[in-house]
Amino acid sequence: MDRTKYDIEIKHHVFIRAIQRRITPDRIEDTINNGSIELFGNDRVKFIKEGKKRSLICVGEIRGLKIVIFTIETKGR
DSSP states (O other), X not given: OOGGGSEEEEOHHHHHHHHHXXXXXXXHHHHXXXXXEEEETTTEEEEXXXXXXXXXXXXXXXXXXXXXXXXXXXXXX
């Protein structure tokens, strides 16, 4: 999947969760731009970036020519 063909929209909920989990907006942007992509379901997508201590996962939905990121998750090692 070529992420450059889509516009990326990040919902306000993502930034609220990022503040609660002490994740910087730069890390979210890096995950979306450089992380691996995993498609699941009919129109869902995950951007995954492995870190030294924990992974960051941005979950979104493909809507036409737009990807809407609606939540983030962290996974510890």
